Amino acid sequence: MEESFSKSKCLLYLPLGSCKSSFNLEKTVCNHGFFMMAPNKWISSTKSLQRPLRLADQCSSVIVTISHLPESANIQIYVHDMEGVSLKSEQAILKQVARMLRISDKDEKAVNEFQGLYPQAKQDEFGRIFRSPSLFEDVVKSILLCKCTWGKTLNMVKSLCELQLQLSSGPRSNRKKQCKTKRKRGQNNATSKKNHGIGNFPNSKELVKFGETILRERCKVGYRAQFIIKLAQSVEKGTLVLEKLEMECNLWSYKVVHRKLSELKGFGPFVVATILMCMGCYEKVPVDSETKRHLNQAHGISSCNSLDVEEFYKTYAPFQCIAFWFELLQSYEKDHGKLSELDESDYPKITGSQFLQNEENAPKS
DNA sequence: GCTGGGTGGACACATGTCCA
């Protein structure tokens, strides 16, 4: 059967629907550390987001630039280096963009309810926390946040994307074996063409292929390699269906999903809370050194544990996590200026603890 | 270049609490 192609050759539109009134691309993207992680690239001069996204075959990627004109009812997605996009791939791209930017009726409902509880967030157009085009990417990035500095996390993620680019643009014969799906005219493997210097974030299939040793040696992910590979293997075998968990999280209590995730090796309370946030369950605040620092610095709460954090944000239930991120973002922007206007080279510096060190070193008045 | 302390979340185990 002939695959049909989009009439629009390289420009796609994602309707905002019910999200139109509350949506602001800059505020939606530049509000969580994930936007600083490769392969995301925020271009402050044009207020647009550039990154590779998967085509329908899940194997090849294309670079897209996502932008939004104020008052427009659609998000504009420019697909680079492509003469045409099949309808299936178009749907795949739109689905990924909608996930990243939380464009859905459910997300809009959450934003409105949260802003009702936290009016200042409405003023600041805050409510959508940026995430990845796939839950798998969110999960791996959450693992990479652990036991290291922010700068190191950024490096590990970047190395993974570089490795993905290297391997995906390897010998043609290998790529043919990887991609059984037939591609027709115009559906070039974008990674074989102009790649804008960055690969996509590897999917589970690619990570299984890389293996633990390569992740350790090339990407310097250390002990995290075993957890990531195990996760990727479970996804590939079908013993772990992340999308099903996400759906369960939406349908029933997050506690069931919380328990299931906690059973996985390498998934501690911080990682699980971060994943739940990405899934759209905001009741658990990820508690790490940064959370404790923030509560100490902003509210004078010293030596707090996860229960103290839970107690502190219970006013905003079931959106405790969004409330926490709103406060944290405000403190970052107070110290470093607007995150959306930062230079990429400043990204590794964005932690409150850095600020704390500066404060401690500053002469006391 | 080597060494050892610091970092920070996960993990394993110990202890505490609750409820049938």
Added chain:
DNA sequence: TGGACATGTGTCCACCCAGC
């Protein structure tokens, strides 16, 4: 009273970096 669950604490691990 005992099992299930929650909480606290010490240890582990890989890396960074200052000091020698």
